[in-house]
Amino acid sequence: MxxxxxxxxxxxxxxxxxxxxxxxxxxxxxxxxxxxxxxxxxxxxxxxxxxxxxxxxxxxxxxxxxxxxxxxxxxxxxxxRKGTPVIPGVMELIHACDRAGIKRAIASNGPMAKMEITLAPNGLWNLFEGRIYSGHDHPPKPEPGMLLQIMADAGVAQDNAVMIDDMPAGFNAAKAAGIRCFGYVAEGGPARIGDTGAIPVTSMDEIARAIGIS
The missing domain is CATH 1.10.150.240 (Putative phosphatase; domain 2)
Incomplete structure (x- = not known):
C-alpha cells in the first residue's frame, strides 16, 4: 500500500x-x-x-x-562541516515521493543544529524544512512520541505512514507508534532488526518498490 x-x-x-x-x-x-x-x-x-x-x-x-x-x-x-555524503538512492526516493504526492518528514534523535550542518550543503535541509523533528525537542526514539507528533501535524493516521530507520531505537519507536518500518541495513545486515517487526532492506529502491512508487 x-x-x-x-x-x-x-x-x-x-x-x-x-x-x-x-x-x-x-x-x-x-x-x-x-x-x-x-x-x-x-x-x-x-x-x-x-x-x-x-x-x-x-x-x-x-x-x-x-x-x-x-x-x-x-x-x-x-x-x-568538512562534508557528509548523502546515502545512495535517497534523493531519488525523495523525488519519487514528491511525484506521488507523499508527505515526508525527518525524525532524528540528533539536535537540530547538527542536522542543519549535515543536510544544508546537499539541499536536504531545504527539502524538509518545517518538517524536521529532533529528539532534543520531543521524546527521543525509541519512545514513539516524536513519530506520533509528526503524524498529528501531517494529519495522517498510523495505517497511512511508514518509517525508514537504520537502528533499533527507530525500529522500536515505529513499532510503539503502530506504523510500518523499513530497516535500512545495507551496512550492518538484518541481524539488528531483531523482533522489532521492521522490514529489512538494503537499498532505497527496495523501499520505492515496496510502497508502489518505483
Missing part, C-alpha cells in the same frame, strides 16, 4: 554521518579514560543520544568534565 507519509531518520538514512561521529567519540572517550573503538561506539550507541553516551561512559569510568556534552558537540560539528 502506498502511504500518505514517509518519515525518514537522518543519520544513516539520509546522510552518512556515523563514521565521522564514531571516530570523534572514540578518540575523545579514550582520552578521558574509557577506551572504546569506533566500531564499539557504533554497535553500542548508534541511534541513541549523546547524553546517553555520557551516562554510560561515566559508569564505565570515564572522567568527563561537566561540560563534556557541549564540548563533544562542538568537536563533532567541526568534523561534519
Amino acid at each position: 502506498t502511504p500518505e507519509l514517509v518519515i525518514f531518520d537522518c543519520d544513516g538514512v539520509l546522510v552518512d554521518t556515523e563514521p565521522v561521529t564514531d571516530a570523534v567519540l572514540s578518540a575523545d572517550l579514550t582520552r578521558h579514560g574509557y577506551a572504546v573503538s569506533p566500531q564499539e561506539i557504533h554497535t553500542r550507541f548508534a541511534g541513541g543520544t549523546i547524553a546517553g553516551i555520557a551516562r554510560e561512559a561515566r559508569e564505565k569510568g570515564a572522567d568527563l568534565p561537566d561540560d563534556w556534552i557541549d564540548r563533544i558537540y562542538e568537536t563533532v560539528f567541526a568534523a561534519l
Whole structure:
C-alpha cells in the first residue's frame, strides 16, 4: 500500500554521518579514560543520544568534565562541516515521493543544529524544512512520541505512514507508534532488526518498490 507519509531518520538514512561521529567519540572517550573503538561506539550507541553516551561512559569510568556534552558537540560539528555524503538512492526516493504526492518528514534523535550542518550543503535541509523533528525537542526514539507528533501535524493516521530507520531505537519507536518500518541495513545486515517487526532492506529502491512508487 502506498502511504500518505514517509518519515525518514537522518543519520544513516539520509546522510552518512556515523563514521565521522564514531571516530570523534572514540578518540575523545579514550582520552578521558574509557577506551572504546569506533566500531564499539557504533554497535553500542548508534541511534541513541549523546547524553546517553555520557551516562554510560561515566559508569564505565570515564572522567568527563561537566561540560563534556557541549564540548563533544562542538568537536563533532567541526568534523561534519568538512562534508557528509548523502546515502545512495535517497534523493531519488525523495523525488519519487514528491511525484506521488507523499508527505515526508525527518525524525532524528540528533539536535537540530547538527542536522542543519549535515543536510544544508546537499539541499536536504531545504527539502524538509518545517518538517524536521529532533529528539532534543520531543521524546527521543525509541519512545514513539516524536513519530506520533509528526503524524498529528501531517494529519495522517498510523495505517497511512511508514518509517525508514537504520537502528533499533527507530525500529522500536515505529513499532510503539503502530506504523510500518523499513530497516535500512545495507551496512550492518538484518541481524539488528531483531523482533522489532521492521522490514529489512538494503537499498532505497527496495523501499520505492515496496510502497508502489518505483
